[in-house]
Amino acid sequence: MFLIFQRLWQVNWAEQWQYRANLIMYLLYWLVSPIIYLAVWTSIASSKGDVNGFTVNDFVTYYMVLLIADQITSNIVIFTMGYKIQDGTLSGELIRPIHPMLTNALVNNIAFKALTITGLIPVWIVLFFLFKPDFSTVTLTGILLSIPVMICAFFINYLISASITSIAFWTTRVYSINEFYWALILLFSGQFVPLSLMPKVIQEIAQYLPFQLLMYFPIQVILGNLSRPQIIQGYVMAGIWLLLALALFNWVWRNGVRRFSAVGA
Amino acid sequence: MSPITIHAENLSKTYQVPEREGGFGAAVQSFFKRKYNDVKAVQQVNFEIEQGEVVGFLGPNGAGKTTTLKMLSGLLHPTEGTANVLGFTPWELKPEYLRSMTLVMGQRNRLSWDIPAADSFLLNQAIYRLPDDEYKETYKELDELLELEPLMKKPVRNLSLGERMKCEIAAGLLHRPKVLFLDEPTIGLDITGQARIREFLREYNKRTGATILLTSHYMADVTALCERIIIIHHGQLKYDGGIADLSRKIAPFKLIGVRLAEVDSHDLTKYGTPVQNEEDWEKQYIQVKAEDVTRVTSGLLADLPIHDITITDPPIEDVIERAFNE
Numbered sequence: 001m002f003l004i005f006q007r008l009w010q011v012n013w014a015e016q017w018q019y020r021a022n023l024i025m026y027l028l029y030w031l032v033s034p035i036i037y038l039a040v041w042t043s044i045a046s047s048k049g050d051v052n053g054f055t056v057n058d059f060v061t062y063y064m065v066l067l068i069a070d071q072i073t074s075n076i077v078i079f080t081m082g083y084k085i086q087d088g089t090l091s092g093e094l095i096r097p098i099h100p101m102l103t104n105a106l107v108n109n110i111a112f113k114a115l116t117i118t119g120l121i122p123v124w125i126v127l128f129f130l131f132k133p134d135f136s137t138v139t140l141t142g143i144l145l146s147i148p149v150m151i152c153a154f155f156i157n158y159l160i161s162a163s164i165t166s167i168a169f170w171t172t173r174v175y176s177i178n179e180f181y182w183a184l185i186l187l188f189s190g191q192f193v194p195l196s197l198m199p200k201v202i203q204e205i206a207q208y209l210p211f212q213l214l215m216y217f218p219i220q221v222i223l224g225n226l227s228r229p230q231i232i233q234g235y236v237m238a239g240i241w242l243l244l245a246l247a248l249f250n251w252v253w254r255n256g257v258r259r260f261s262a263v264g265a
Numbered sequence: 266m267s268p269i270t271i272h273a274e275n276l277s278k279t280y281q282v283p284e285r286e287g288g289f290g291a292a293v294q295s296f297f298k299r300k301y302n303d304v305k306a307v308q309q310v311n312f313e314i315e316q317g318e319v320v321g322f323l324g325p326n327g328a329g330k331t332t333t334l335k336m337l338s339g340l341l342h343p344t345e346g347t348a349n350v351l352g353f354t355p356w357e358l359k360p361e362y363l364r365s366m367t368l369v370m371g372q373r374n375r376l377s378w379d380i381p382a383a384d385s386f387l388l389n390q391a392i393y394r395l396p397d398d399e400y401k402e403t404y405k406e407l408d409e410l411l412e413l414e415p416l417m418k419k420p421v422r423n424l425s426l427g428e429r430m431k432c433e434i435a436a437g438l439l440h441r442p443k444v445l446f447l448d449e450p451t452i453g454l455d456i457t458g459q460a461r462i463r464e465f466l467r468e469y470n471k472r473t474g475a476t477i478l479l480t481s482h483y484m485a486d487v488t489a490l491c492e493r494i495i496i497i498h499h500g501q502l503k504y505d506g507g508i509a510d511l512s513r514k515i516a517p518f519k520l521i522g523v524r525l526a527e528v529d530s531h532d533l534t535k536y537g538t539p540v541q542n543e544e545d546w547e548k549q550y551i552q553v554k555a556e557d558v559t560r561v562t563s564g565l566l567a568d569l570p571i572h573d574i575t576i577t578d579p580p581i582e583d584v585i586e587r588a589f590n591e
Binding site for chain 1: 377393
């Protein structure tokens, strides 16, 4: 099994390098909106002194960590697999004795991330010298505690995205459904605005949703803004959502493949 | 008698195809209520194939060949009926089943477009859990027969059609499958390429005792490889038996193609039945009985200003179409 992943990695890594220009476009697309939010919120904060207690430095540190969390937890499975289901090229992968979504597509996404994270490094350094953030609240414990959560969040997001992609077995409208999912992420992950600045009701709802695990929760863990019970609650939510996402994906995939084979590719 | 490898019983597949007229009104209407048409792609097909047999699967476009291959390889659930291949029900897609068969269909199946075939081969080695020595031995054999080595290091997208097909077939055989489903394995290849693939398949069958079911447009593929053929037409099994018996049935016809010195077409109906040949617009074709070929040819040469004349066997599709529509 290890060899399979190793070879999948070699293939997908080589493939990603074939699309360097494409990769840079993706990265820019992915970085533009957080950086805009960063710029907007810091200028609001600096004109008013603070926004509900959030200072300029709070916004800068929040969004600079968000850039990293976003790169780690996001995926592009809808773009790499959606069309294969629609045009039937999935056939070739279905008759291989490995799971298309949980092996090849997964490794493909991870190879993609490895490259975009590398691309993020210089951008991040430039931002660092531009905004000179004060990261004094960050501790090593905070960073170490955030890593399992982000990995878990990556898989939750990946499984939900793979489930949405699998809706392509039934309809060609998967991309609009995915847009809706991304809108939910934008709103409830703390990307658009840090969740603690949202109305109380939304904060209440958001803490039980998986989206905050992608960005808001790990950011706050890293920045050392959470109490021990809050961290434990986040971990529990991550565990529960991982199981739910796994169950959801399994169900959608199984029925999808059955439908694929019923209607023909 | 060898054990039965492939068994199909009442195998049937009906597709539901959405149907609508062109135009805006119809588009709106179909948004609310879709009309479906039942298309019976395969109907009640029965056959058994023994281990080590090479069977040609023939029929015109849309006859149901590919649908049947897809059901046997596990990509499609049948609407009715059952199939058993190597003791497995194909559409359960059990990994043990997938490891013991191969489906070669089209050119973009097992090879990743952007990287050299060598990398895809190594990936397949891992996926099918092939020990190094076994993999190397199989690769060496495949290389001997197909001359793969010069193709291995180029990105697949830069290979020619024929080169890609060779690599695709080799990739599908690295795990030494016991059953091979080949959908048009020689399509797009030149004569040498076709012959080489044929030679290779014959050799592979001999060496490994694998069972092969292949579809082809080229009669030569079938006559060279298969002792037995199965003909399917409009989804129904029309013929299952030796190739010699069938050729007696189809032998009576030959195609005569003529290119005339003058551009305007002459009426050839008095020499034989005119037929369309979409691949060759320059010539006019007529179909005649085999025993009349000499007489008709000399007649044509005497009567008309002929630039070029060819006498060929009719394409397999026409033969089958004709054999079963009459």
